[in-house]
Amino acid sequence: MFSKKLIAIACACSAMGTTGAFASEQSESKGFVEDSSLNVLLRNTYFNRDYKDGVNDAKTWGQGFIGTFESGFTQGTVGVGVDAFGLLGIKLDSGRGRNYSAMFDTDSDGRPVDDLSQAGAAVKVRLSNTVIKYGNQFPSLPVLAYDDSRLLPQSFTGTLVTSQEIEGLVLNAGRFTADSPMGQPSRDPNHLKSIDVAGGSYAFNENLSAALYYSDVEDEFEKSYANLNYNIALSAEQALNFDFNLYHTDYDDGSVAAQDFGGDGTGDANNIWSLAAKYSLGAHAFIIAHQRSSGDAGYAYDYGDGGSTIYLANSYYSDFNLKDENSWQASYELDFSEYGVPGLRYKFAYVRGDNIDSGTGSDGTEREIFNQVSYVLQDGPAKDLSFRLRNSIYRASNDVGPDLNEVRAFIEYPLSIL
Numbered sequence: 214m215f216s217k218k219l220i221a222i223a224c225a226c227s228a229m230g231t232t233g234a235f236a237s238e239q240s241e242s243k244g245f246v247e248d249s250s251l252n253v254l255l256r257n258t259y260f261n262r263d264y265k266d267g268v269n270d271a272k273t274w275g276q277g278f279i280g281t282f283e284s285g286f287t288q289g290t291v292g293v294g295v296d297a298f299g300l301l302g303i304k305l306d307s308g309r310g311r312n313y314s315a316m317f318d319t320d321s322d323g324r325p326v327d328d329l330s331q332a333g334a335a336v337k338v339r340l341s342n343t344v345i346k347y348g349n350q351f352p353s354l355p356v357l358a359y360d361d362s363r364l365l366p367q368s369f370t371g372t373l374v375t376s377q378e379i380e381g382l383v384l385n386a387g388r389f390t391a392d393s394p395m396g397q398p399s400r401d402p403n404h405l406k407s408i409d410v411a412g413g414s415y416a417f418n419e420n421l422s423a424a425l426y427y428s429d430v431e432d433e434f435e436k437s438y439a440n441l442n443y444n445i446a447l448s449a450e451q452a453l454n455f456d457f458n459l460y461h462t463d464y465d466d467g468s469v470a471a472q473d474f475g476g477d478g479t480g481d482a483n484n485i486w487s488l489a490a491k492y493s494l495g496a497h498a499f500i501i502a503h504q505r506s507s508g509d510a511g512y513a514y515d516y517g518d519g520g521s522t523i524y525l526a527n528s529y530y531s532d533f534n535l536k537d538e539n540s541w542q543a544s545y546e547l548d549f550s551e552y553g554v555p556g557l558r559y560k561f562a563y564v565r566g567d568n569i570d571s572g573t574g575s576d577g578t579e580r581e582i583f584n585q586v587s588y589v590l591q592d593g594p595a596k597d598l599s600f601r602l603r604n605s606i607y608r609a610s611n612d613v614g615p616d617l618n619e620v621r622a623f624i625e626y627p628l629s630i631l
Contacts, residue, residue, distance in 0.1 A: 237341045238377075239292050248285020251631035253278060257624040258364045260313050265616035271313040273325070274306040277364040282631075286339045296350070297334040300365045300398055304328060316364045318397045331398035333368055343376040349393075352519070354385055355438040355458075356428035357410045360395055360520025367520055368393045370401075371408075384413040385426075392517060405517045406431040412438070420444040430517040434464045434471070440524065452493045458524050459486040460512060469516065475536035475570060476510030483508035485534060487526035489542070498546040500562075502526035504533055511536040529583045530605035530619055533566040540566035544583075556589040571612035579609035599625045 242248065256277040263270050280299040286292025304317050304327050312325035319325055333349025349370050351359045360367040371389025392405040412426030424440040438460050445453040464471035464481040471481040489502035504527040506512055512534040514522040526542060527533040533540035544562035549555070562583040569577035585603040590596055601623040608616045 239286060239290070239339045239341055242286045242288050242292050242339075245285050245287050245294060249283065249631060250629070251280070251282045253280045253628045253630060255626045255628065256364065258316065259620070259622040260316060260363065261620040262313065263618045263620075265618070268615050269310050272307065272311045273304070273313040273316045275316055275364045276303045276305055277301065279365065286337070290340070292339040294337045294339070295334060296337060296346070296348075298332070298349070298368075300329075300331045302329045302365045302398075313363075313396075315394070315396045329365070329396070329398055331365075331368070331393060333370075333393075342378050343374065345372065345374050347372045352387065352389070352410075353521075354410060354412070354426060355424065355440065355524045356412065356426045356436050356518060356522060357387075357389065357408060358519040358521035358524075360515070362521070363395050365395055365398055367395050368398065369519070373410075381416040382413060383415075386411040392519075395520070403517060408517050414440075420446070428518055432465055433468050433516045434462050434513070436463075436518070437461045438524070450495045454489075454491040454493070456489045456491070456526065457486070458488075458526065460484070460525075462508075462512060464510060464513075470513035471510045474511035474513045474534075475572060481509035483510050483512050483536075485512040485525065489526040496548045496551040498548075500526075500542065500544040500546070502542040502544075504538075504540045504542070504566075506534055506536065506538045508536070511538070527564050527566075529562060529564065529581055530607055531564070531566070531579055531581050531609075531614075533564060533579070535566070535577070535579075535613070536570040538566045538569045540564055556591045558587050560585045569610075569613055571610075573612040575612070577610045577613040579607070579613050581608075582606040595626070597627050599623075601625075 256279060258277065259274045261272050278301040282297045284294040284296065286294045304325055307317060307325045309324045312319060317325040318329060335346050335348025335350045337344055337346040349368050350373060351366060352369055352373055353359060359369065369389045370391035371387060373385065373387035376384040387410050389408050390405060391401040392403050393401060408428055408430045410428045412424065414422060414424035416422040420443065422442045426438040429435045441457045443455045447453060462483045464476060466480065467478050468481065472478045483506065485506040487502055487504035489500055491498055491500045504525055523532050523534065527540045542562055542564040544560065547559045549557035565580040567576060567578045571577040583605050585601065587599065587601040589599040603621045605619040
């Protein structure tokens with residue numbers, strides 16, 4: 214059952230709505246088949262993590278096939294539908310000692326498996342603008358976010374309610390009891406007992422939005438999240454954006470996550486926040502950000518709440534989320550559309566963290582240089598074919614982590630079948 218705190222947060226989010234309700238989406242349903250879609254994403258992924266301190270390098274290359282079917286809803290006051298997916302990953306290159314487990318699981322001999330697959334489905338019911346979905350799904354909330362950053366996506370099994378009865382207001386509540394990681398999609402190796410989630414987001418207008426969320430991972434932690442995003446249009450070509458994110462985590466006694474992030478497993482807590490300011494000028498954008506972690510332990514995630522549950526400014530290869538860590542970011546983005554190459558983008562970021570309590574008696578440090586270039590074909594027979602290449606150069610004091618250079622390359626091509 215949901216806790217009283219979870220229910221209270223959901224009610225608080227509901228009270229934020231001040232405008233009238235939407236027209237009912239269910240009343241506009243065309244039918245189970247008529248509103249259906251079937252898509253396949255072809256994804257080729259190369260991963261190379263080159264360690265500099267004698268640790269075995271990780272080098273893996275694979276081809277993924279991600280098929281998703283979304284039915285429409287049957288007509289009537291209450292609509293019923295089905296969503297389903299099928300995943301297949303094929304190893305193209307890797308080997309024992311250099312496999313990357315987030316892409317391919319290993320067999321009993323320590324060798325990467327040749328392929329992995331999974332199929333899942335969820336039943337959904339819609340009344341007005343509220344959808345209840347039960348089964349295998351890909352939740353994307355600040356306190357429960359599936360990871361899709363390698364070859365195949367992570368998935369969860371459970372129930373999620375999404376309500377949009379008031380314009381600008383989105384409410385969510387759910388309970389999940391199984392987690393299938395990216396490299397082990399047919400299993401629940403983490404033995405997730407349960408995670409309860411609730412919260413919502415509200416757009417006051419096109420320039421101001423806020424969000425509040427709560428989650429409870431059984432035997433690990435309770436987590437609260439808040440966000441405020443404000444955009445200021447200075448002219449047709451210039452804008453300022455401020456994005457504030459905050460997590461508060463209360464770890465359970467004996468929490469593995471707390472102990473992994475510097476706590477002692479008894480009553481640990483963490484606060485972490487980030488504030489980013491972005492100035493956009495035509496094709497250019499300049500970002501500065503500060504992030505600060507405090508408490509008895511660092512900020513832990515992916516302990517039942519998903520590998521993307523870190524809606525913070527300074528999250529790249531490193532998340533700069535260690536115990537007592539302070540970090541600064543300076544970054545730059547360029548959209549080449551204004552220079553005659555639509556679909557081409559570039560991003561550079563430099564992040565440095567210090568004041569890290571690594572348990573050695575001295576403050577640890579870490580820093581990262583991040584580069585990413587991406588290109589999406591805009592037209593022609595291969596329209597929407599995309600290429601993305603990212604590189605991280607990471608250095609840290611010996612008490613924080615091993616130095617490394619990382620390269621990730623992605624080629625994706627979406628196919629719309631239905």
